[in-house]
Amino acid sequence: MSPRLPLFPLGTVLFPGLVLPLHIFEERYRQLIRQLIDLPDGTPREFGVVAIDQGLEVLPPNPGSDVTELSLHDIGCVAQLRQVTEHPDGHFDIVAVGDRRFKITGIAADDAPYPVAHVEWYPEPDADAEADELAPQVLSIFRDYLSALRGGPDDQLPDDPKVLSHLVAASTALTVADRQALLAAPDTTTRMRLEIKILHRESALLRQVRAVPMPPSELHKPPSLN
Structure with missing residues (x-):
């Protein structure tokens, strides 16, 4: 029987090794956190954690609303619960860390108020020689991108190709579709090739418009590595 995994649909993409802070206020996910604790x-x-393709992160306040259906991407990332802070009103602040990837094979019949999926693990092979060769190029382009985006480079970047590929994917100002494509890449080499194309595109946009291609409030520093 395939593994079952409770799902937390979000409007973002989680990558292995990256930290995800969340404020849990919906009762169905508060119940999930209590069960995990x-x-x-x-x-x-x-x-x-699985990215939403179409639909809402939060259920509408009107129970009779018909806007409750979610369309999810099929590749997600396991989040390991690391820190939990419960507030007097019952809300939680949590910190989770991305672990292994998975593919949804079906939604399980379950009495839980949150979705539960049948999954299969979506492993990523170790980086090969080509990934080792691509890593310095990705590092160089990413440093140029960060310099254009923030006015200065970030010198604290990993050398490991797999870790670097996930950090770049999570830290670049991209659409959910772009990030999802990077998460679903079958291996580090494929992800790095795609990142080179994306970083060239994004850097060119920054040079042309001389502005950040998204609201400043959406910008954030690279997520912390585990």
Whole structure:
């Protein structure tokens, strides 16, 4: 039988090794966090983060609304629960860390108020020699991109090709569709090739318009590595 994984649909993409802070206020996901907290010691406290293709992150306030259907991407990333802060009003602030990737094979019949999926693991092979050769090029282009975006480079970047490819994917100001394509790349080499094309495109846009191609409020520093 295929593994089952509780899902947390979001309007963003989580990558392996990257930190995801979340404020949990919907009751169905508060219930999920409580269930994870109550698991026996040594049991993985994890859920699946999957990007929304169409639909809403939060259920509409009107229970009779028909805008409740979600269309999800089929490739997601397991999030391991690392820190939980419960507030007096019952809300949670959590910190999770991306782990392995998965592919949704079907939605499970379950009484839980949140979606539960049948999944298969979507492993990524170790970086090959070509990825090692591409890494310096990705690093160089990404540093130029960060310099144009923020006015200065970020010198604290990893050398490991797989880790670098995930950090670049998560840190570049991209659409969900672009990030999803990078998450779904079958291996590090494929992801890095795509990142080179995307970074060239985004850097060219920055040079042409001399402005950040998204609202400043949406900008953030690269997510922390695990």
